[in-house]
Amino acid sequence: MSDVLVGFAGMTHLGVNSAAAALARGFRVVGYDPDREVIEALRRGGPPAVEPGLPDVLRRHASRANYTADIADLSRCDLVYIASDVPTDGSGASDLAGIRRLIEGVSGALARGAVVVVLCQVPPGFTRALALPGERLFYQVETLVFGEAVERAMHPERIILGCANPSATLPAALGKFLSAFACPILPMRYESAEVAKIAINCCLVSSVSVANTLAELCEHLGAAWSEIAPALKLDRRIGQHAYLAPGLGIAGGNLERDLATVCKLADAHGTDAGVVRAWIANSRHRRDWALQTLHGAVLSKLEDPVIAVLGLAYKQNTHSTKNSASLALLAHLAPFRVRIFDPVVPATAIPNPRCHAASSELDACEGADALAIMTPWPQFGTLDPVQVARKLRGKLVLDPYAVLKAVACRAAGLEYHTLGLNPDGIRTEQ
Amino acid sequence: MITHRWPAAQTPERVVLLGARGFIGSSIRKQLDAGRIRNLALSSAELNLAEAAAADKLAAALKATDAVVMLAALTPDKARDIATLMKNLAMMQNTCAAIAKTGCAHMVYFSSDAVYDGAVSRVSEDTPASPQDLYGTMHYTREIMARSLTGVPVLVLRPTLIYGLDDTHNSYGPNRFRRAAQKDGKITLFGDGEETRDHIHVDDVAALTLRCLLRRSTGILNAATGTSHSFREVAEAVSKQSRIAVEIVKTPRGNPITHRHYDVANTIKAFPDIRFIPLEEGVARVHREMLEKS
Numbered sequence: 001m002s003d004v005l006v007g008f009a010g011m012t013h014l015g016v017n018s019a020a021a022a023l024a025r026g027f028r029v030v031g032y033d034p035d036r037e038v039i040e041a042l043r044r045g046g047p048p049a050v051e052p053g054l055p056d057v058l059r060r061h062a063s064r065a066n067y068t069a070d071i072a073d074l075s076r077c078d079l080v081y082i083a084s085d086v087p088t089d090g091s092g093a094s095d096l097a098g099i100r101r102l103i104e105g106v107s108g109a110l111a112r113g114a115v116v117v118v119l120c121q122v123p124p125g126f127t128r129a130l131a132l133p134g135e136r137l138f139y140q141v142e143t144l145v146f147g148e149a150v151e152r153a154m155h156p157e158r159i160i161l162g163c164a165n166p167s168a169t170l171p172a173a174l175g176k177f178l179s180a181f182a183c184p185i186l187p188m189r190y191e192s193a194e195v196a197k198i199a200i201n202c203c204l205v206s207s208v209s210v211a212n213t214l215a216e217l218c219e220h221l222g223a224a225w226s227e228i229a230p231a232l233k234l235d236r237r238i239g240q241h242a243y244l245a246p247g248l249g250i251a252g253g254n255l256e257r258d259l260a261t262v263c264k265l266a267d268a269h270g271t272d273a274g275v276v277r278a279w280i281a282n283s284r285h286r287r288d289w290a291l292q293t294l295h296g297a298v299l300s301k302l303e304d305p306v307i308a309v310l311g312l313a314y315k316q317n318t319h320s321t322k323n324s325a326s327l328a329l330l331a332h333l334a335p336f337r338v339r340i341f342d343p344v345v346p347a348t349a350i351p352n353p354r355c356h357a358a359s360s361e362l363d364a365c366e367g368a369d370a371l372a373i374m375t376p377w378p379q380f381g382t383l384d385p386v387q388v389a390r391k392l393r394g395k396l397v398l399d400p401y402a403v404l405k406a407v408a409c410r411a412a413g414l415e416y417h418t419l420g421l422n423p424d425g426i427r428t429e430q
Numbered sequence: 431m432i433t434h435r436w437p438a439a440q441t442p443e444r445v446v447l448l449g450a451r452g453f454i455g456s457s458i459r460k461q462l463d464a465g466r467i468r469n470l471a472l473s474s475a476e477l478n479l480a481e482a483a484a485a486d487k488l489a490a491a492l493k494a495t496d497a498v499v500m501l502a503a504l505t506p507d508k509a510r511d512i513a514t515l516m517k518n519l520a521m522m523q524n525t526c527a528a529i530a531k532t533g534c535a536h537m538v539y540f541s542s543d544a545v546y547d548g549a550v551s552r553v554s555e556d557t558p559a560s561p562q563d564l565y566g567t568m569h570y571t572r573e574i575m576a577r578s579l580t581g582v583p584v585l586v587l588r589p590t591l592i593y594g595l596d597d598t599h600n601s602y603g604p605n606r607f608r609r610a611a612q613k614d615g616k617i618t619l620f621g622d623g624e625e626t627r628d629h630i631h632v633d634d635v636a637a638l639t640l641r642c643l644l645r646r647s648t649g650i651l652n653a654a655t656g657t658s659h660s661f662r663e664v665a666e667a668v669s670k671q672s673r674i675a676v677e678i679v680k681t682p683r684g685n686p687i688t689h690r691h692y693d694v695a696n697t698i699k700a701f702p703d704i705r706f707i708p709l710e711e712g713v714a715r716v717h718r719e720m721l722e723k724s
Contacts, residue, residue, distance in 0.1 A: 292656075333702065
């Protein structure tokens with residue numbers, strides 16, 4: 001066990017997963033959040049976020065964790081991570097008032113010499129403008145991925161650290177904590193680290209936008225994007241882990257935030273952000289894929305159709321619905337009867353009076369004219385297309401993320417649509 | 431994207447059609463009558479909007495509770511010169527002056543997809559307006575004039591290529607092809623008719639207008655089907671209807687091929703159950719109507 005006591009201010013998705021990684025690396029942790037209900041739940045072993053493996057990690061290391069709603073408890077910490085949520089508005093712009101208040105509160109509670117590390121997504125220039133001495137203030141790039149948060153917090157590829165003086169030796173407690181993750185540490189000036197975070201997200205969006213653009217074209221050309229993506233991943237300039245799966249637009253809030261930040265800064269400085277705006281436009285365009293496909297095949301053809309929707313979360317393994325493509329679709333299905341199932345998000349999230357909260361995937365399919373699988377939860381992949389076909393009244397299946405096997409769906413008599421493939425091309429796909 | 435001021439469909443107190451005798455106006459009027467919606471249909475015979483006295487005359491005819499549909503315009507088949515532009519602007523000036531005086535509950539301005547740059551191949555309501563000729567400039571200016579009316583909820587409709595039996599225009603597409611097939615037994619294409627365009631039946635345009643009137647919709651909406659066809663496909667659809675063999679003739683291409691597709695997601699979001707007449711069905715309908723009429 002390490003003698004370094006690490007504080008996390010904000011038991012958010014980011015905060016609790018980062019705290020879990022610190023616990024798993026052998027550190028003692030103080031988890032602070034002003035919300036007493038969150039703290040009580042954590043004390044009982046209930047994390048405020050759905051993440052694979054998170055409850056287990058927290059339970060195994062519970063003896064080294066102290067959850068508190070009293071900010072003064074952070075005074076015992078050698079370093080404190082600021083891990084609050086930074087909310088965004090409809091355009092993706094950040095509201096920084098909350099994080100500023102939190103940093104002010106934490107600063108007042110800290111012991112002399114304790115280090116503050118900002119872990120949230122903040123715009124370039126934010127960290128340097130804080131009223132804290134540079135030798136005790138750092139900005140660390142978080143690379144949280146919803147659904148893989150614990151794994152990524154435990155095993156980061158590298159740690160990008162914004163510093164007042166990148167060539168100075170790190171404070172002992174911070175150096176000890178970061179070195180426990182056994183990965184390269186890249187100190188750089190604050191602004192570089194803040195832009196690095198944005199750059200990472202821009203690269204991800206760029207890859208997704210390439211996939212979306214070409215997958216849509218594939219749907220018209222008889223090509224299959226699912227055949228192309230693996231070939232790209234074997235190109236070392238692109239890489240095995242490249243984001244090449246087409247999707248229904250950018251969601252979750254964090255990528256959108258950085259795109260909005262780049263546009264705002266480019267406007268202020270007169271630099272070109274045309275490509276970023278094109279990514280945003282492409283994202284909005286692809287978000288409508290399910291609605292347009294449903295409209296063409298069912299909504300414009302049947303009287304009072306019933307639509308089954310599987311998945312409400314913005315991606316698998318999370319409870320978050322921020323900018324979820326499923327919710328965007330359902331907002332436009334308000335005049336129709338819908339049958340909904342999500343393993344985690346309750347159907348009450350949908351303000352549709354004609355919504356039926358199904359008890360299972362197959363219950364959702366019962367009597368529906370079409371099925372839309374809007375979140376790629378792994379359990380949806382175990383559905384038997386033959387059973388789905390039996391339950392459905394119609395034949396249309398929209399499976400943008402290819403959770404089901406196209407050929408099996410076709411064999412079951414379903415009219416199967418997925419991103420990057422023309423339905424007529426399914427027979428020749430494999 | 432448009433916004434519905436009325437969450438559910440309601441019947442407007444009265445709809446005033448300006449340019450009611452035209453191709454689109456007649457179709458809207460028919461649907462208003464079919465829906466038993468009170469309307470006042472004004473054409474240039476009753477009210478010449480280009481005249482100086484038109485503003486007062488129109489103001490006297492209008493009520494503050496009216497929904498006004500402004501269709502009146504001198505179209506490019508009549509003239510494309512600066513004088514026509516100025517007359518069209520004068521018509522809108524008088525219309526706006528009348529509405530400013532009397533007020534109205536809703537205004538639907540019939541613009542055109544000529545407000546978009548013709549070189550743009552995929553168009554949505556987010557596509558920046560960038561008119562390339564006086565006709566497009568006229569419509570875009572009139573859109574801005576309409577939107578400048580204080581306190582009036584305005585919807586701008588931007589229809590793409592409209593076809594139907596009563597279309598007096600003879601522009602390249604279903605109408606001209608039908609007439610050519612009837613008259614000469616021959617349809618002449620530019621090149622091989624590779625260019626793709628979105629053709630919308632006039633009844634669909636009228637139905638969309640009615641939907642917007644019944645929901646008091648505001649904003650900008652393209653009137654398009656979302657499905658584009660090559661001119662060859664259009665020619666073949668027309669040819670299929672003809673009792674005589676129709677020759678489809680290629681000619682040497684003078685201009686590069688351009689395409690136009692519409693993203694109609696905003697229309698679907700506004701009216702999720704909306705249906706458009708497929709081109710082949712629409713062409714057949716026009717043909718049937720033509721035979722009935724003759």
